[in-house]
Structure formats: structure tokens, C-alpha cells
Amino acid sequence: EAGVTQSPTHLIKTRGQQATLRCSPISGHTSVYWYQQALGLGLQFLLWYDEGEERNRGNFPPRFSGRQFPNYSSELNVNALELEDSALYLCASSFRRAATEAFFGQGTRLTVV
Amino acid sequence: GESVGLHLPTLSVQEGDNSIINCAYSNSASDYFIWYKQESGKGPQFIIDIRSNMDKRQGQRVTVLLNKTVKHLSLQIAATQPGDSAVYFCAENIGDSNYQLIWGAGTKLIIKP
Numbered sequence: 001e002a003g004v005t006q007s008p009t010h011l012i013k014t015r016g017q018q019a020t021l022r023c024s025p026i027s028g029h030t031s032v033y034w035y036q037q038a039l040g041l042g043l044q045f046l047l048w049y050d051e052g053e054e055r056n057r058g059n060f061p062p063r064f065s066g067r068q069f070p071n072y073s074s075e076l077n078v079n080a081l082e083l084e085d086s087a088l089y090l091c092a093s094s095f096r097r098a099a100t101e102a103f104f105g106q107g108t109r110l111t112v113v
Numbered sequence: 114g115e116s117v118g119l120h121l122p123t124l125s126v127q128e129g130d131n132s133i134i135n136c137a138y139s140n141s142a143s144d145y146f147i148w149y150k151q152e153s154g155k156g157p158q159f160i161i162d163i164r165s166n167m168d169k170r171q172g173q174r175v176t177v178l179l180n181k182t183v184k185h186l187s188l189q190i191a192a193t194q195p196g197d198s199a200v201y202f203c204a205e206n207i208g209d210s211n212y213q214l215i216w217g218a219g220t221k222l223i224i225k226p
Binding site: 040103 | 155
């Protein structure tokens with residue numbers, strides 16, 4: 001069974017550009033979560049999608065946005081990139097909301113120069 | 114505000130010994146706690162969870178203890194093996210079906226041969 005897959009693995013952008021990160025959940029999972037993990041730090045919750053809708057949002061500016069498609073895959077978009085956006089972006093998926101265990105992908109390493 | 118913190122950023126343990134990783138949380142309303150393991154270059158992997166109506170839960174070679182009186186969580190790993198080398202994160206969930214976990218910074222577990 002395929003796990004959570006994220007693409008690209010690495011992404012290098014310049015300040016001011018936009019970045020698009022993609023996530024494919026485990027088959028059957030309807031919830032997708034996005035996290036930002038800065039170097040040496042814990043995971044910061046970004047967004048939670050379930051059944052195509054945004055269910056909750058972390059304490060991030062509006063230039064962090066995303067969506068979930070009918071097949072439950074998801075995109076994270078970061079506009080007007082700043083140097084401090086450089087981090088590992090992790091996607092996790094689980095069964096419907098109120099699920100417990102979530103499975104994580106390998107992450108996308110975003111570097112803003 | 115709410116926070117989940119770890120007492121020690123790095124823990125060195127002799128192979129074969131037991132490891133104890135500690136975590137403090139500050140939100141008394143948290144009802145669900147998870148431990149994740151993150152190996153280098155990989156996404157976090159679920160280890161074990163515990164709900165606030167429990168004090169102890171055991172898995173395979175791992176035990177999680179929850180002390181709600183002092184808001185303390187610990188992960189015990191029995192007979193530590195080289196494959197246990199990783200960063201361990203504790204996380205808390207504050208109520209209902211909201212999967213907005215609050216994460217600690219992580220403890221790096223180093224296994225000495």
C-alpha cells in the first residue's frame with residue numbers, strides 16, 4: 001500500500017516568488033494536514049482539509065493557502081516567499097476527522113534564497 | 114499560551130538500556146497526546162498515543178505515562194536499539210475533533226554502542 005507522497009522533494013525559490021507543494025494521501029483517507037518544520041524545531045500546524053473543505057488553520061499569514069481536490073489530494077501554496085519560509089513542509093493524512101493516528105509523508109524541503 | 118515542551122534536547126543512552134523521554138504540557142484541556150519518531154530525512158512516524166482518561170499505555174517496547182496532575186508525559190523505550198536513534202516529538206490535541214496538534218521541539222535520542 002502506498003503511503004503519503006509529497007512532491008517535489010526539494011524546491012528552491014527566490015524571495016517574492018510563489019511555491020506550490022503537493023500531497024497525495026493514503027488511499028481512503030479524506031483528511032489532509034499540512035505542517036511546517038523549521039530546522040531544529042517542532043512541527044507547526046498550517047492547515048487541515050477534510051472532504052474538500054478547509055477545517056482549521058494555524059497561526060500563519062494569508063499568503064499560506066491551499067486546497068483539497070475531489071480525489072483528496074492537496075496543494076499548499078505559499079505566495080510572496082520570504083527567507084524565513086525556508087523549512088520542511090510535511091503533509092499527513094488520516095481517515096475522517098476525529099481520527100487519531102495520522103501518517104506523514106517524507107516532506108518537501110523548501111529553500112528560499 | 115499553550116505549549117508543549119521537552120526537558121532535554123538530546124538524550125544519550127547505552128544500547129540495551131531503557132530510555133525515558135520527558136515532555137511537559139501546559140494546557141489542562143488537552144485530551145489526547147501522541148508520540149512521534151522522526152528519523153533523519155523522513156517524516157514523523159506514529160509511535161503511541163494516550164487519551165487523558167488513561168495514565169499508562171503500553172505498546173511494543175514502548176510505554177507512555179501521563180501524569181495530569183503535573184501535566185507531564187513520558188515515553189519509555191525498553192532495551193534501546195540502534196534503530197531507535199531519532200528525534201522524538203510529543204504532541205497534544207486540545208479537545209473535540211480538531212486535529213490541530215501542538216508539538217514540542219523534539220528530543221534527539223542517541224544510542225551509544
